[in-house]
Amino acid sequence: xxxxxxxxxxxxxxxxxxxxxxxxxxxxxxxxxxxxxxxxxxxxxxxxxxxxxxxxxxxxxxxxxxxxxxxxxxxxxxxxxxxxxxxxxxxxxxxxxxxxxxxxxxxxxxxxxxxxxxxxxxxxxxxxxxxxxxxxxxxxxxxxxx
Amino acid sequence: xxxxxxxxxxxxxxxxxxxxxxxxxxxxxxxxxxxxxxxxxxxxxxxxxxxxxxxxxxxxxxxxxxxxxxxxxxxxxxxxxxxxxxxxxxxxxxxxxxxxxxxxxxxxxxxxxxxxxxxxxxxxxxxxxxxxxxxxxxxxxxxxxxxxxxxxxxxxxxxxxxxxxxxxxxxxxxxxxxxxxxxxxxxxxxxxxxxxxxxxxxxxxxxxxxxxxxxxxxxxxxxxxxxxxxxxxxxxxxxxxxxxxxxxxxxxxxxxxxxxxxxxxxxxxxxxxxxxxxxxxxxxxxxxxxxxxxxxxxxxxxxxxxxxxxxxxxxxxxxxx
Numbered sequence: 092x093x094x095x096x097x098x099x100x101x102x103x104x105x106x107x108x109x110x111x112x113x114x115x116x117x118x119x120x121x122x123x124x125x126x127x128x129x130x131x132x133x134x135x136x137x138x139x140x141x142x143x144x145x146x147x148x149x150x151x152x153x154x155x156x157x158x159x160x161x162x163x164x165x166x167x168x169x170x171x172x173x174x175x176x177x178x179x180x181x182x183x184x185x186x187x188x189x190x191x192x193x194x195x196x197x198x199x200x201x202x203x204x205x206x207x208x209x210x211x212x213x214x215x216x217x218x219x220x221x222x223x224x225x226x227x228x229x230x231x232x233x234x235x236x237x
Numbered sequence: 238x239x240x241x242x243x244x245x246x247x248x249x250x251x252x253x254x255x256x257x258x259x260x261x262x263x264x265x266x267x268x269x270x271x272x273x274x275x276x277x278x279x280x281x282x283x284x285x286x287x288x289x290x291x292x293x294x295x296x297x298x299x300x301x302x303x304x305x306x307x308x309x310x311x312x313x314x315x316x317x318x319x320x321x322x323x324x325x326x327x328x329x330x331x332x333x334x335x336x337x338x339x340x341x342x343x344x345x346x347x348x349x350x351x352x353x354x355x356x357x358x359x360x361x362x363x364x365x366x367x368x369x370x371x372x373x374x375x376x377x378x379x380x381x382x383x384x385x386x387x388x389x390x391x392x393x394x395x396x397x398x399x400x401x402x403x404x405x406x407x408x409x410x411x412x413x414x415x416x417x418x419x420x421x422x423x424x425x426x427x428x429x430x431x432x433x434x435x436x437x438x439x440x441x442x443x444x445x446x447x448x449x450x451x452x453x454x455x456x457x458x459x460x461x462x463x464x465x466x467x468x469x470x471x472x473x474x475x476x477x478x479x480x481x482x483x484x485x486x487x488x489x490x491x492x493x494x495x496x497x498x499x500x501x502x503x504x505x506x507x508x509x510x511x512x513x514x515x516x517x518x519x520x521x522x523x524x525x526x527x528x529x530x531x532x533x534x535x536x537x538x539x540x541x542x543x544x545x546x547x548x549x550x551x552x553x554x555x556x557x558x
Contacts, residue, residue: 100291131278136285141458144299144466171297171466
């Protein structure tokens with residue numbers, strides 16, 4: 092029964108950590124609109140955490156620049172298990188228009204396993220909420236598999 | 238034997254651990270819902286803090302390499318224990334677990350400081366620079382709210398003591414008896430400034446928005462909690478919720494109490510409902526309409542307005558009004 096209660100908690104209270112790895116701020120603003128009154132993802136329990144130690148879902152936006160690569164890997168290592176990585180926008184998938192730049196070392200799946208990837212430049216807030224809901228499902232299966 | 242069982246019941250279930258946890262998590266949830274409704278959001282379900290706590294129990298605990306392991310893990314538990322102890326001393330209308338006066342307001346002042354100190358010790362044991370900034374801010378917060386809090390409690394002690402024997406009393410039972418006889422303390426006009434001062438102290442004590450300088454998420458990543466994860470973080474969040482209930486319940490006992498009804502369960506319900514109202518006035522409204530103050534602004538605010546209000550009440554009471 093205790094296990095079931097914890098699973099319920101994991102389903103209802105996923106905390107997000109947002110990492111910007113050289114994004115143009117477009118996706119960041121869409122993410123902000125997800126957690127502010129218009130879309131209010133807090134009603135599903137989503138909350139922005141200040142530090143990687145508190146996070147369950149890591150949201151990455153932007154092509155991985157060479158400056159942010161090392162920081163990204165170090166931050167991801169600090170997140171306690173179970174954790175899920177979600178990429179927002181086209182940049183972490185394919186580097187988008189920044190592909191081939193001398194300072195871009197993406198895409199994201201070179202450095203970690205990406206569980207959910209939300210497409211769009213930038214994706215709509217509805218799409219982000221949908222992706223986060225899928226991420227919660229993956230979080231639950233990861234907790235069960237442990 | 239029977240006596241021991243009874244005390245175990247008091248400590249573990251009511252009005253101790255289990256009751257505190259349930260009431261605290263409920264009050265924290267109601268507060269989040271109220272703030273959300275005031276910001277025109279739907280808001281999280283009322284059980285949201287409970288879900289957060291359960292989730293944190295199921296997460297991995299990471300202990301940083303530079304942390305002092307034992308202190309780091311013990312600090313949240315010490316805070317929780319002291320809060321549960323406070324809840325044993327606060328009478329709920331005419332219900333109190335001690336017949337004789339064993340503990341008074343002075344013990345409560347000391348015990349209520351311990352969660353803040355536990356936060357400081359836990360943060361400094363984690364060895365993070367963000368926690369260093371956070372604990373220095375927490376110390377400033379404790380310095381700022383302690384002064385008006387002590388003056389308010391002194392005022393109440395003087396008011397009740399004058400009616401009893403012309404002296405000062407700090408017995409909580411005497412305070413409740415006084416209110417049963419003369420009506421709630423807030424009905425005395427000379428006590429209204431003290432009540433406002435205590436309402437202003439509560440948000441800083443529980444670390445909610447205009448005064449959450451120690452746990453500023455955006456500036457210093459929740460300060461002392463920056464390295465905590467998993468169950469210890471969950472216990473810190475639980476401390477936060479219980480502190481909210483204890484402080485509002487203490488306000489109800491000091492200012493809105495009285496004879497109550499003959500049924501303990503009904504009394505508890507009334508106490509909880511009044512605590513929710515106090516939470517709404519002093520925590521939720523302030524949280525919804527203000528932004529975070531800077532460290533020195535908090536300090537200046539508490540040593541001017543709430544202190545002045547509390548002193549005004551103290552002078553009025555000393556003059557016999």
